[in-house]
Amino acid sequence: MNAHQAAALKNTEVVGTLRSGDSFLSDLRASERTVYVDGERVTNVVDHPAFRGAAKTFGRLFDYAAAPENRERMTFTSPDTGGPVWRCFQIPKSHEDLRAKRIAAEGWAEQTFGLMGRTPDHVANFFAGFAAVPSFFEAGGKGYADNVVNFYKHIRDNHKYVAYAIVPPQIDRSRPAHQQSDPTLYAGVVRETDSGIVIKGGQQLATGAVFADYLHLSCIHPLRAGDEAYAISVAIPMDAPGLKLYSRRAFALTAENVEDYPLTTRFDETDSFVVLDDVHVPWERVFIYRNIDLCFQQWWKTPSHSYGNHQAQARYATKLRFLLGLAKRLNEATGNDKAPPVQVEMGELAAYASLVEQMLYSHEVSGTIDANGIAWPSKISLYAVMALQSEINPHMIDIVRELTGAAMISLPSSSKDFNNPQQLADIERYYVSSDLSARERVKLMRLAWDFIGTEFGNRHQQYEKFYGGASYLVKTNMYRNYDFERAGRLVDAALDTSLA
Numbered sequence: 001m002n003a004h005q006a007a008a009l010k011n012t013e014v015v016g017t018l019r020s021g022d023s024f025l026s027d028l029r030a031s032e033r034t035v036y037v038d039g040e041r042v043t044n045v046v047d048h049p050a051f052r053g054a055a056k057t058f059g060r061l062f063d064y065a066a067a068p069e070n071r072e073r074m075t076f077t078s079p080d081t082g083g084p085v086w087r088c089f090q091i092p093k094s095h096e097d098l099r100a101k102r103i104a105a106e107g108w109a110e111q112t113f114g115l116m117g118r119t120p121d122h123v124a125n126f127f128a129g130f131a132a133v134p135s136f137f138e139a140g141g142k143g144y145a146d147n148v149v150n151f152y153k154h155i156r157d158n159h160k161y162v163a164y165a166i167v168p169p170q171i172d173r174s175r176p177a178h179q180q181s182d183p184t185l186y187a188g189v190v191r192e193t194d195s196g197i198v199i200k201g202g203q204q205l206a207t208g209a210v211f212a213d214y215l216h217l218s219c220i221h222p223l224r225a226g227d228e229a230y231a232i233s234v235a236i237p238m239d240a241p242g243l244k245l246y247s248r249r250a251f252a253l254t255a256e257n258v259e260d261y262p263l264t265t266r267f268d269e270t271d272s273f274v275v276l277d278d279v280h281v282p283w284e285r286v287f288i289y290r291n292i293d294l295c296f297q298q299w300w301k302t303p304s305h306s307y308g309n310h311q312a313q314a315r316y317a318t319k320l321r322f323l324l325g326l327a328k329r330l331n332e333a334t335g336n337d338k339a340p341p342v343q344v345e346m347g348e349l350a351a352y353a354s355l356v357e358q359m360l361y362s363h364e365v366s367g368t369i370d371a372n373g374i375a376w377p378s379k380i381s382l383y384a385v386m387a388l389q390s391e392i393n394p395h396m397i398d399i400v401r402e403l404t405g406a407a408m409i410s411l412p413s414s415s416k417d418f419n420n421p422q423q424l425a426d427i428e429r430y431y432v433s434s435d436l437s438a439r440e441r442v443k444l445m446r447l448a449w450d451f452i453g454t455e456f457g458n459r460h461q462q463y464e465k466f467y468g469g470a471s472y473l474v475k476t477n478m479y480r481n482y483d484f485e486r487a488g489r490l491v492d493a494a495l496d497t498s499l500a
């Protein structure tokens, strides 16, 4: 075999291989990232009790995508390597492509019951959207389009997980970034070098960053004249010197076992405040530099925000299906399932879940193909449902609370109670349902409480309100996209009495 054949064989081996869960976890174990939790610097997140459950779940997602039986659903062929790569990176050219991307997103969402918001397909979709419109980045100067496309190809062809922090910290929202008490409080450029830029400051709130390969740092909040240093878009490896992740309270630390906390123990993806202490970013990883207009418009004039949130809605629709299934099982367990008023409440829940699901399909079928042949999900149907999510989600949770009464509270104190012979007879006698043993009923109720009532469950309610931005901003997106002209013409026609 000559050198050329050997190289070709090596290439075939590489391109034929998707990144496995083991490979992801061993890369993560070897990574020298800086993560803090509970006053401790964690050197190995894979084996640390705060993060190990979620790390394992992320590994399972990698394996799910790599499994031969899921290959068609979860991957497409890289146009550059010819190997299979995750479908979330696909730049859709048709309604059928949009549908295929949604079905892939549902594949991962079903593995977590929609309880991990920032699985690797979220930001991957944003980068597919950036790479779909390279001319947008070229407008910022020569080379930026190549940078974003090259980075997109790198993460696509190497199955990389990117998390993002694109919101400035809530230090003082009444003042622009450059007028904070210290202009380096918000993450921004402090220096330029021949080889790149240096960034200092904080940024919120990078969900999943503890586990990711890269951080995308940018800003989605409107910036004002004078804020140029903060108007950037860059990618940074998680182990870059000076990059620090401050994890919020890790719920998994107090969740002792999977019986009592079936969701917290597996799906606590964590959210991290990001601090950049003079982090050097080479020019090749700079996509937008000191350009307020491009920084703001990158989300709207490329399909990035639409692709990322199409995935987010596929995840949300899956979670609502889970919520409906849970409510149904709870009603069956309490014996209330057949009561007509309960069925009315369930009908209301089903109506909300179906609205979200049908709007998801509407993003696809009402999507448009632009002059360059790129498919965009419908912004109207996307933002309509996102704008209402912060209202319907708490309402739905409240209905489930209403339906369950004391069922999620009237439980043994923990799974240890089953081990005490003095308690066991009473537990097995009283904590039952007509069709469920005490163990089965308690298991179901613990699942419901972890979904709704634990710290993990409550963080989820905050997540659904804010993951796509504060609702006043999402409603502003809706305002910008709705066809008020057409609506106004109807009123004008009604005012025109000449035809009377």
Ligand SMILES: Cc1cc2nc3c(=O)[nH]c(=O)nc-3n(C[C@H](O)[C@H](O)[C@H](O)COP(=O)(O)OP(=O)(O)OC[C@H]3O[C@@H](n4cnc5c(N)ncnc54)[C@H](O)[C@@H]3O)c2cc1C
Pocket: 118, 164, 165, 166, 167, 168, 169, 170, 173, 204, 205, 206, 207, 208, 271, 459, 462, 463, 466, 467, 468, 469, 470, 471, 472
């Ligand atoms: C669990 C969770 C996970 C998250 N994950 C990520 C992530 O992965 N990456 C990321 O970048 N960000 C993430 N975020 C951050 C999220 O993007 C922000 O929380 C969101 O954009 C809202 O910004 P804020 O928290 O600064 O709220 P603010 O902008 O300060 O708004 C808070 C509230 O103040 C009021 N308000 C403020 N200004 C106005 C106004 N002009 N008009 C009307 N009302 C106003 C509204 O009631 C608003 O809801 C996450 C947030 C949460 C809660």
